[in-house]
Amino acid sequence: MDKKVTCSKCQDKKRIMRANGEISPCFDCLIAGRMDQHDKNPKDSGIAI
Ligand SMILES: [Zn+2]
Numbered sequence: 001m002d003k004k005v006t007c008s009k010c011q012d013k014k015r016i017m018r019a020n021g022e023i024s025p026c027f028d029c030l031i032a033g034r035m036d037q038h039d040k041n042p043k044d045s046g047i048a049i
Contacts, residue, residue: 006034 005012010026014035017023029035 007032 007014007026007029009028010016014026014029015023016026025035
């Protein structure tokens with residue numbers, strides 16, 4: 001079964017691997033504010049999503 005992802009661009013990984021091997025943040029998630037849950041709230045990281 002296919003897993004449903006919020007962002008089809010990065011598959012909810014919040015990062016995108018470029019062709020040259022560089023890792024860059026997913027801009028779509030960044031502007032949508034989806035990065036915050038993972039990167040800015042370490043205290044809440046135990047909450048199941
Ligand atoms: Zn994304």
